[in-house]
Amino acid sequence: MTDVSDSAEPKKSKKGLLLKILLGVAMLGAGGGGAVGLMAAGIVGGGHGDAVPEGPGLVRKGAEDPYLVVGEKKDAPEVVHGDGGSKYRTAYFNFTDSFTSNLKDSPALVQVSLTASTQRDGRVLMWLGEHELALRSRVLVELADTDEASINSDTGRTRLQQRLTGAINHELERLEGFGGVDNVLFTQIIVQ
Known part of the structure; x- marks a missing residue:
């Protein structure tokens, strides 16, 4: 009987070891995936780098342009934009x-x-x-x-x-x- 119990014990420990390794790999994968997801959502790890400056923005019709180039037409009438076409001024x-x-x-x-x-x-x-x-x-x-x-x-x-x-x-x-x-x-x- 000692032969039977000796051979059953190593099989059980091999299965247990394999199960522990697979469980560890799965937990690492889930943890890494969760961390990547949180970083992508901006919940974790954001705000540490330099802010990328935005380029010139679109200007809606009738909106004030913060970088307006002032011309010589001081007495010119205010432009009245139409309702159709693009919603941005050209x-x-x-x-x-x-x-x-x-x-x-x-x-x-x-x-x-x-x-x-x-x-x-x-x-x-x-x-x-x-x-x-x-x-x-x-x-x-x-x-x-x-x-x-x-x-x-x-x-x-x-x-x-x-x-x-x-x-x-x-x-x-x-x-x-x-x-x-x-x-x-x-x-x-x-x-x-």
């Missing part, structure tokens, strides 16, 4: 001079006048003015990379607008950490 920045460039693989020249639009606060307008020289350089690069067929088609001009918007935002992100330009509008296009 502000515009006119580039001071037109842009003239050769077109890609062509003897033709293009001259454009541009305006950038944004629904963000006045910081974007300030940055456009502050960095106009760097932005002009980026715009000229994009114009020089445009072929004559593209500039003469509606689809090509729409793509150029998108490229210019992306190029201006890229440059603003590099310089200020935030783009904010929603669209670039042509106020004049001449191809010769």
Whole structure:
């Protein structure tokens, strides 16, 4: 009988040891998962790092822009916004001079006048003015990379607008950490 009881005892202790290991692993997993969940919810571990500054915010129609660029129109009537369309106001920045460039693989020249639009606060307008020289350089690069067929088609001009918007935002992100330009509008296009 001693042989039977000796062989049963190690089996029981092996099962008990395996059960304890599995239970320990399960408890560690549950504890770790709970900790991750609490951290993700912001209940535990939040608020220790530096706050990430937000970029320029959207400005609702009729709301005051905390970074309003004051213009020379002191006696201008107050703008009355319509009820339809976007719920955010759109502000515009006119580039001071037109842009003239050769077109890609062509003897033709293009001259454009541009305006950038944004629904963000006045910081974007300030940055456009502050960095106009760097932005002009980026715009000229994009114009020089445009072929004559593209500039003469509606689809090509729409793509150029998108490229210019992306190029201006890229440059603003590099310089200020935030783009904010929603669209670039042509106020004049001449191809010769």
